[in-house]
Amino acid sequence: MIALLQRVSKAEVAVDGEVIGRIGRGLLVLVCAERNDVPADAQTLLAKLLNFRVFPDENGKMNRSVADISGGLLLVPQFTLAADTRSGTRPSFTPAAAPEKGRLLFDHFVECARAKHTGIETGRFGADMQVSLTNDGPVTFWLQFPSPTANQGART
Helix, strand or coil: CEEEEEEEEEEEEEECCEEEEEECCEEEEEEECECCCCHHHHHHHHHHHHHCCCEECCCCCEEECCCCCCCEEEEEECHHHHCECCCCCCCECCCECCHHHHHHHHHHHHHHHHHHCCCEEECCCCCCEEEEEEEEEEEEEEEECCCHHHCCCCCC
């Protein structure tokens, strides 16, 4: 699974002009399931995400996690993170999980997140979403589990 996380001072996601998820200080996380991912990959990614130290401590060093600051999490499904862009000018989405599997893994990721953290908001799987954010820093990180070499068919 892949997560592109952005430290934000605020973020929201809308569908058809209606805001369906909104957070203040926290992380906007674009989440993608790849073809060979399993629920354990979602749990591993979530554990890393919740404990990933991207927020400043009293000395300005990135020593605090979203859990440490009780920050919000806006989880947005985004299959395009799995795009293979190595050749041509049109991305291939072969590495992404099929839509049904992707939805199940995203839902599992959200369910596990809600069991471990408060302040969870989400986008809507399969919807045309408009995502707005104020990136704090900017601070953006790419997390991926398992590694691309362990995931048959993944990009290198």
